[in-house]
Amino acid sequence: MTRRGLIGIPLAVALLAALSLYRETIGFPLFYLGLLTTMLFWVTQATSWNILSGYSGYFSFGQAAYVGVGAYTTAVLFGRHGVNFYLTILVAAALCAVLGLAMGALAFRLRALRGEIFALLTLAVPFILAALARINPAIDGGQGIIVSIPEYPEGIGLFQDYLYLATLLVAGAAVFAAYAIRQSRFGWALSAIHDAEDVAEGLGVATFRYKLQALVASAVIGGVGGSIFALQIGFVAVDSVFQLTVPLFVIVMSVLGGRTHWIGPVIGVVFVVLVQDRLTASGLGRWQLIALGAILAALVVVAPDGIYARLKARPLLAAAVAVPITAVVWLVAQPLDGMLAGLLAATAIALWPARRRPPPSVDRGVVDTDRSPIRVDKSSSDGEEAVVECRGVTKYFGGVRALEGVDFTIREGEIVGLVGPNGSGKTTLVSLLAGSLRPTRGTIRIAGQDLAHLPAHRVAHAGVARTYQIPRPFASMTVRDNVAMAVMFGRSPLPLGTARREAQRPLDVVGLGALADAYPSALNLHQRQLLEMARALAADPKVLLLDEALAGLNPAEIDNAVQVVRRVHASGVSIVIVEHLLRVVKALATRIVVLDQGSCLADGDPTEVLADPAVVRAYLGRRAHARDS
Amino acid sequence: MSTIQAALSGILLGGLYALMAAGLSVTWGVLRVINLAHFGLMLVGAYLTFELASAWHINPLWTLVVTVPAMFVLGGALQLAFDALRISELNSLLLTFGLLIIIVQSVSNIWSADFQRMTAAVNPYATESVRLGRFVFPVPTLFAFAVAILIIGCAHLVLRRTFAGRALRAYAEDRAVAGAFGVDHRRVGVLLAATSGGSAAVAGMLFSLGSSLTPATAYEWFGTVFAVVILGGVGHLLGTLSAGLLVGLLSGVVSVVLSPATAPFVLFSLIVLALLLRPRGLFAARTAR
Numbered sequence: 001m002t003r004r005g006l007i008g009i010p011l012a013v014a015l016l017a018a019l020s021l022y023r024e025t026i027g028f029p030l031f032y033l034g035l036l037t038t039m040l041f042w043v044t045q046a047t048s049w050n051i052l053s054g055y056s057g058y059f060s061f062g063q064a065a066y067v068g069v070g071a072y073t074t075a076v077l078f079g080r081h082g083v084n085f086y087l088t089i090l091v092a093a094a095l096c097a098v099l100g101l102a103m104g105a106l107a108f109r110l111r112a113l114r115g116e117i118f119a120l121l122t123l124a125v126p127f128i129l130a131a132l133a134r135i136n137p138a139i140d141g142g143q144g145i146i147v148s149i150p151e152y153p154e155g156i157g158l159f160q161d162y163l164y165l166a167t168l169l170v171a172g173a174a175v176f177a178a179y180a181i182r183q184s185r186f187g188w189a190l191s192a193i194h195d196a197e198d199v200a201e202g203l204g205v206a207t208f209r210y211k212l213q214a215l216v217a218s219a220v221i222g223g224v225g226g227s228i229f230a231l232q233i234g235f236v237a238v239d240s241v242f243q244l245t246v247p248l249f250v251i252v253m254s255v256l257g258g259r260t261h262w263i264g265p266v267i268g269v270v271f272v273v274l275v276q277d278r279l280t281a282s283g284l285g286r287w288q289l290i291a292l293g294a295i296l297a298a299l300v301v302v303a304p305d306g307i308y309a310r311l312k313a314r315p316l317l318a319a320a321v322a323v324p325i326t327a328v329v330w331l332v333a334q335p336l337d338g339m340l341a342g343l344l345a346a347t348a349i350a351l352w353p354a355r356r357r358p359p360p361s362v363d364r365g366v367v368d369t370d371r372s373p374i375r376v377d378k379s380s381s382d383g384e385e386a387v388v389e390c391r392g393v394t395k396y397f398g399g400v401r402a403l404e405g406v407d408f409t410i411r412e413g414e415i416v417g418l419v420g421p422n423g424s425g426k427t428t429l430v431s432l433l434a435g436s437l438r439p440t441r442g443t444i445r446i447a448g449q450d451l452a453h454l455p456a457h458r459v460a461h462a463g464v465a466r467t468y469q470i471p472r473p474f475a476s477m478t479v480r481d482n483v484a485m486a487v488m489f490g491r492s493p494l495p496l497g498t499a500r501r502e503a504q505r506p507l508d509v510v511g512l513g514a515l516a517d518a519y520p521s522a523l524n525l526h527q528r529q530l531l532e533m534a535r536a537l538a539a540d541p542k543v544l545l546l547d548e549a550l551a552g553l554n555p556a557e558i559d560n561a562v563q564v565v566r567r568v569h570a571s572g573v574s575i576v577i578v579e580h581l582l583r584v585v586k587a588l589a590t591r592i593v594v595l596d597q598g599s600c601l602a603d604g605d606p607t608e609v610l611a612d613p614a615v616v617r618a619y620l621g622r623r624a625h626a627r628d629s
Numbered sequence: 630m631s632t633i634q635a636a637l638s639g640i641l642l643g644g645l646y647a648l649m650a651a652g653l654s655v656t657w658g659v660l661r662v663i664n665l666a667h668f669g670l671m672l673v674g675a676y677l678t679f680e681l682a683s684a685w686h687i688n689p690l691w692t693l694v695v696t697v698p699a700m701f702v703l704g705g706a707l708q709l710a711f712d713a714l715r716i717s718e719l720n721s722l723l724l725t726f727g728l729l730i731i732i733v734q735s736v737s738n739i740w741s742a743d744f745q746r747m748t749a750a751v752n753p754y755a756t757e758s759v760r761l762g763r764f765v766f767p768v769p770t771l772f773a774f775a776v777a778i779l780i781i782g783c784a785h786l787v788l789r790r791t792f793a794g795r796a797l798r799a800y801a802e803d804r805a806v807a808g809a810f811g812v813d814h815r816r817v818g819v820l821l822a823a824t825s826g827g828s829a830a831v832a833g834m835l836f837s838l839g840s841s842l843t844p845a846t847a848y849e850w851f852g853t854v855f856a857v858v859i860l861g862g863v864g865h866l867l868g869t870l871s872a873g874l875l876v877g878l879l880s881g882v883v884s885v886v887l888s889p890a891t892a893p894f895v896l897f898s899l900i901v902l903a904l905l906l907r908p909r910g911l912f913a914a915r916t917a918r
Contacts, residue, residue, distance in 0.1 A: 120859070124855070127852050127893060248726070290730070292730065294731060297731070
């Protein structure tokens with residue numbers, strides 16, 4: 001991971017600060033300082049939005065709430081009651097943190113809540129707060145509040161300089177925070193939530209906590225920005241802070257620049273503010289919003305990833321085109337026109353459709369080097385300690401009885417084949433064991449620990465890992481990082497570097513070592529299923545739940561997968577394998593459990609169980625059996 | 630006394646909310662498009678009615694002859710575009726947000742941002758009211774209520790009873806399977822979105838009968854209409870109707886008992902509560918999943 005931001009961000013802040021500190025020496029016009037202040041305000045807001053919505057994918061339309069709370073805190077306390085200005089910034093941050101906590105605690109607690117509903121909920125918040133401010137005379141009462149100029153050190157120069165520097169400081173801090181988050185575990189967790197939230201939870205990522213932290217971080221940054229904004233506008237009124245253009249701007253800016261990278265919003269801000277300014281300067285001010293709306297709509301269709309991701313693909317070409325265009329227009333017209341022209345040119349280059357290169361051929365990746373069968377010592381399972389213990393597990397979905405009083409034990413070192421007709425409750429049982437569902441009645445214990453009140457990520461830490469019937473890799477990460485995620489957020493959390501090295505072992509076990517740097521989109525179904533297994537294995541589980549991990553494979557792939565399962569088992573993991581292919585189950589399982597219509601039909605030695613007439617009847621159907629008998 | 634009056638007026642107004650929400654709810658539920666541009670269509674419908682009635686002295690009701698086909702075509706065209714571009718649910722939210730901004734700003738550029746209202750000369754219904762015993766109801770609200778019930782009721786019957794309705798419901802349940810059984814999702818989807826656009830024109834007209842217009846009205850509808858959509862259960866027409874009436878009733882009563890400004894709080898708390906207790910909508914059948 002590059003550390004460019006570590007030096008780059010402070011350097012950029014220092015350079016920008018110099019523009020104001022030595023303004024008179026270098027003859028930097030005040031007008032540009034104002035424009036930069038506006039840009040920096042939006043950098044703060046767009047970055048704030050991006051930390052939650054860009055990184056984790058939970059779109060918020062409620063940015064105006066933070067701006068409003070921040071601006072009103074300063075306006076009421078400093079503007080009306082003369083409280084120290086810097087103190088009001090802290091109060092604004094605290095209030096926004098509380099607001100974020102409250103929103104998150106409500107919104108993220110709801111399991112059924114999807115991203116779209118979250119977006120609509122956040123849409124409502126600024127309206128509510130605006131109504132509150134409007135009717136409450138202690139806050140606003142419909143009059144608006146004048147914010148005077150606070151005292152500041154004399155050496156700084158004009159008030160505009162002071163405002164600029166304060167905004168710069170906040171924006172720099174915000175971008176740095178976004179950068180630091182992106183580089184940390186926190187950022188990886190948010191990416192995983194973005195890609196596949198419940199998979200992340202199942203791997204041990206505390207999704208609720210991370211989402212809440214992101215929301216609070218976003219709220220605090222937005223609020224501090226809003227606090228300074230109160231000085232910038234000088235007169236705080238409901239309509240100037242709680243307006244819908246705030247979320248519009250931050251969304252357009254972030255989507256335009258790129259949502260997954262910390263610098264994306266910054267690029268978007270420069271672009272949008274320049275467009276705005278040039279439109280106003282040419283007397284087309286009332287087309288501003290139309291232009292922005294059009295940019296947003298067009299981008300969603302053309303480049304949902306934003307400009308930055310596209311620019312990275314051809315930086316030299318973009319620079320080669322943009323620089324001369326900027327220079328020419330700068331000389332002919334105004335500097336700002338030049339910059340805008342350059343930006344537009346670079347954007348055009350970035351968005352120019354790339355030739356679709358075929359993805360690198362990766363088929364040679366899965367080569368089973370170890371053909372010798374690994375012996376599974378079937379007798380070793382007797383008398384071992386129970387890893388999983390289910391007692392009277394019952395699960396209803398509304399009126400549908402999925403499982404009824406299932407007793408089920410897995411001892412250390414076993415491979416238990418879980419079979420049964422479709423709809424017999426196999427996947428439900430797997431989900432219960434993995435903690436993503438809760439039993440209606442009954443107890444489940446993993447290594448002696450009761451699962452009843454554990455969230456799914458704690459169940460993962462207790463030693464359960466699962467694969468999904470349809471593989472669900474984290475699309476934005478390489479194969480290695482997919483596996484490293486499980487190591488990073490496992491029982492004993494590790495930093496990224498170590499986790500990446502650790503990831504090699506599970507990748508080798510499943511035979512994906514050669515593909516470690518590919519992205520999941522380049523993998524075929526078999527390889528994706530192996531990736532699922534590697535990821536589960538990396539969490540160092542006591543028991544591994546394989547939910548139809550071999551579905552849809554050809555015979556050769558199945559043989560390979562069986563080998564892999566054996567290798568996994570040999571590394572000391574107990575396995576529950578849900579499978580329809582009895583050939584596979586027979587080859588692997590040390591014991592078979594048959595489910596039928598939600599209850600346990602048989603449990604025991606594979607050959608005996610599969611010969612049981614009740615099992616045959618369940619699999620082949622009642623009528624077939626009736627004809628037989 | 631005044632509380633009962635407020636409750637009844639609220640319910641009547643709720644009918645209009647329900648009509649506004651119905652199109653949004655059905656396209657969201659069936660087509661998986663959260664069409665914020667629907668608010669724009671309603672706004673344009675309202676302004677077209679205003680313009681036609683004011684400039685050409687057409688009876689506001691007759692303006693539907695123009696506005697409904699116009700919004701029908703617009704709604705259908707938008708859906709065609711969404712379909713061709715394969716927009717995901719979340720991206721539809723972003724895309725239509727952009728479209729809504731464009732529409733609202735265009736309306737503002739054409740008709741200005743000031744409040745405008747049809748004069749009594751062109752809108753004979755604005756000042757009339759019906760007296761029932763001790764209660765008074767303005768004709769625009771009564772009328773809006775009746776039309777809303779009529780349209781939602783018809784739409785419900787169409788969805789329940791006709792072949793096209795069944796095809797739509799099948800499509801909402803499982804697109805792939807419905808497609809395999811010969812449901813042409815394009816045609817059905819475009820027809821549905823177009824109809825929803827037509828309903829937006831009617832809703833806009835009804836709104837303009839009784840209220841002043843300003844471009845920002847489109848945003849003011851957001852809170853109430855989404856409350857109705859979510860409370861009613863996305864995609865459920867009768868649920869939407871009931872939720873509309875309930876929201877209207879509550880807003881009316883709260884406005885009188887407490888104060889008009891507290892209505893949004895009550896509404897918001899209601900949504901949150903409903904999401905906590907009945908995430909699939911207040912009136913959703915307790916079906917298994």
